[in-house]
Amino acid sequence: MAISIQSVATTPFEGQKPGTSGLRKRVKIFQQRHYTENFIQAILDAIPQSEGGAKGATLIVGGDGRYYLDEVLQIIVKISAAAGVSKLVVGRNGILSTPAASHLIRQRKATGGILLTASHNPGGPDNDFGIKYNMSNGGPSPENVTNHIYEITTTIKEYKIADVPKVDFSQLGTQQAGDLTIEVIDEVADYIDMLKTIFDFDAIKSFFKDNKNYKVLFDGMNGVTGPYGYRLFVEELGLPESSVMRFKPLPDFGGAHPDPNLTYAHDLVERVNNEGYDFGAASDGDGDRNMIIGGNHAFVTPSDSVAIIAHYAKEAIPYFKKNGVHGLARSMPTSLALDRVAEKQGLEYFEVPTGWKFFGNLMDAKRCSICGEESFGTGSDHIREKDGVWAIMAWISIIAFVNKQTPGSSVQDILQKHYKIYGRNFFSRYDYEDVEGSGADDMVSRLNEKINSGEWVGQVFGGFKVKTTDNFSYNDPIDGSISKNQGIRIIFEDTSRIVIRLSGTGSQGATVRLYVEKYSNNPAEYANATQDALKPLIDVALELSQLEKFTGRKEPTVIT
Numbered sequence: 001m002a003i004s005i006q007s008v009a010t011t012p013f014e015g016q017k018p019g020t021s022g023l024r025k026r027v028k029i030f031q032q033r034h035y036t037e038n039f040i041q042a043i044l045d046a047i048p049q050s051e052g053g054a055k056g057a058t059l060i061v062g063g064d065g066r067y068y069l070d071e072v073l074q075i076i077v078k079i080s081a082a083a084g085v086s087k088l089v090v091g092r093n094g095i096l097s098t099p100a101a102s103h104l105i106r107q108r109k110a111t112g113g114i115l116l117t118a119s120h121n122p123g124g125p126d127n128d129f130g131i132k133y134n135m136s137n138g139g140p141s142p143e144n145v146t147n148h149i150y151e152i153t154t155t156i157k158e159y160k161i162a163d164v165p166k167v168d169f170s171q172l173g174t175q176q177a178g179d180l181t182i183e184v185i186d187e188v189a190d191y192i193d194m195l196k197t198i199f200d201f202d203a204i205k206s207f208f209k210d211n212k213n214y215k216v217l218f219d220g221m222n223g224v225t226g227p228y229g230y231r232l233f234v235e236e237l238g239l240p241e242s243s244v245m246r247f248k249p250l251p252d253f254g255g256a257h258p259d260p261n262l263t264y265a266h267d268l269v270e271r272v273n274n275e276g277y278d279f280g281a282a283s284d285g286d287g288d289r290n291m292i293i294g295g296n297h298a299f300v301t302p303s304d305s306v307a308i309i310a311h312y313a314k315e316a317i318p319y320f321k322k323n324g325v326h327g328l329a330r331s332m333p334t335s336l337a338l339d340r341v342a343e344k345q346g347l348e349y350f351e352v353p354t355g356w357k358f359f360g361n362l363m364d365a366k367r368c369s370i371c372g373e374e375s376f377g378t379g380s381d382h383i384r385e386k387d388g389v390w391a392i393m394a395w396i397s398i399i400a401f402v403n404k405q406t407p408g409s410s411v412q413d414i415l416q417k418h419y420k421i422y423g424r425n426f427f428s429r430y431d432y433e434d435v436e437g438s439g440a441d442d443m444v445s446r447l448n449e450k451i452n453s454g455e456w457v458g459q460v461f462g463g464f465k466v467k468t469t470d471n472f473s474y475n476d477p478i479d480g481s482i483s484k485n486q487g488i489r490i491i492f493e494d495t496s497r498i499v500i501r502l503s504g505t506g507s508q509g510a511t512v513r514l515y516v517e518k519y520s521n522n523p524a525e526y527a528n529a530t531q532d533a534l535k536p537l538i539d540v541a542l543e544l545s546q547l548e549k550f551t552g553r554k555e556p557t558v559i560t
């Protein structure tokens with residue numbers, strides 16, 4: 001069908017550089033005339049020829065339902081039709097969780113996907129929107145591709161749009177926009193089918209049947225995973241509707257900050273503690289993050305969560321029973337708890353920079369099966385994104401498995417049992433959000449000077465003797481690429497660590513992340529409160545970084 005294609009003259013916008021995971025900015029920035037069009041055109045032009053390029057491509061498109069999604073979907077249709085894209089596979093109403101999109105890219109053998117999300121950042125007209133491109137392996141584009149996208153945005157002079165009618169994304173089925181086919185699919189079904197190939201649904205159902213009083217509460221945080229959680233927990237596993245909360249995706253997440261941590265998922269934490277739930281879990285705006293808690297204030301740090309999943313994987317999860325576990329990986333700031341599991345199981349393990357994209361190469365090369373990040377991301381090689389609902393199902397599988405051996409085991413029991421085997425890595429992250437950019441940069445510059453001079457090595461601070469200091473650099477063992485300046489590390493003789501880096505996902509000012517970790521193999525300490533255990537090290541971190549002096553902040557905005 002002939003369609004008219006128009007070239008629209010444009011000029012570059014500053015700052016269209018994708019961060020840790022895509023371009024995230026205020027909605028008002030995306031709403032500027034030509035802004036979104038420039039970026040979408042740059043994405044299509046940057047699809048590598050080795051991946052097939054845009055012409056004739058099949059792209060998976062969807063997002064977390066946040067404000068401005070509808071407008072961007074129509075822009076994608078027009079620019080894709082003009083670029084000769086062959087097919088767009090879109091979730092109903094443009095909804096697809098990030099893990100569901102990653103799965104669909106792989107399942108459909110698509111060229112890639114455009115994901116419309118700012119993840120856990122708040123939504124609504126005054127908050128954030130985001131766009132990222134995922135490759136044919138289902139994972140976020142690597143730095144050479146994001147750099148190429150950025151380069152194009154700095155020189156763009158025109159974009160091309162096709163004159164096609166508005167597409168109705170509420171209707172399942174196929175529609176045409178010129179030669180471009182648009183297939184609107186059930187946003188949940190394929191993902192649930194995938195979970196059925198990974199987990200033993202019958203074992204989980206029989207656990208709930210045998211433990212009728214075991215209470216679960218899933219919090220969709222008004223983000224994208226609500227429909228997934230509802231279909232899974234209520235319709236598939238047969239739990240009562242009271243097992244899900246905030247399960248309707250809202251364009252502004254109901255005003256909430258859809259980030260599953262103890263601060264922003266406070267409502268869930270309160271309910272689990274006050275209403276006698278045994279297990280609580282939340283996922284974020286786009287469904288790739290997760291938080292796991294248990295009754296009586298049990299909190300599973302993401303670092304412990306991935307270590308525990310790795311510990312039980314082959315026994316409790318059919319996918320790993322069948323495929324084995326090739327290796328483990330974590331992001332650099334994530335605690336070393338996972339390394340201990342790898343060592344005990346004789347598995348290869350990796351430390352990569354912050355950013356899920358760094359796990360993809362290892363997974364594609366079959367050198368990593370399970371990985372995780374302290375930033376509430378946990379996942380496996382079933383897809384190439386972290387996967388909140390998968391992690392929750394992994395935990396439910398472990399609970400069912402452990403309870404079969406030792407009935408009545410709580411989340412806290414599982415934690416303590418793990419510490420008895422491996423010792424405990426106390427871990428905490430302090431976030432200082434929206435600080436003035438130059439103060440944060442000056443702080444990092446000074447820290448770089450300190451570590452370059454090696455001046456702290458051998459010195460003792462607060463009883464901790466410094467072993468090494470560096471700015472983390474990663475040499476990808478698969479493609480040989482090197483990523484430098486990934487975070488300041490101060491590592492002590494007793495394996496305790498302080499890590500400081502600037503976030504790559506904020507949309508306003510700078511966010512300083514301060515990570516502290518201390519290992520104990522003294523059973524008398526395993527039940528200690530995290531903040532108490534880490535207080536001396538946090539004091540050292542604040543002293544060495546001079547964070548208050550540089551940022552003017554006395555207290556962090558979020559502690560996890």
Ligand code: G16
Pocket residue numbers: 020021118119120288289331354355356357373375377502503504505506513
């Ligand atoms: C993204 C990345 C993660 C990263 C997190 C935090 O998560 O995919 O790998 O750990 O950001 O990054 P930063 O510390 O730079 O803010 P998400 O859930 O935002 O896509």
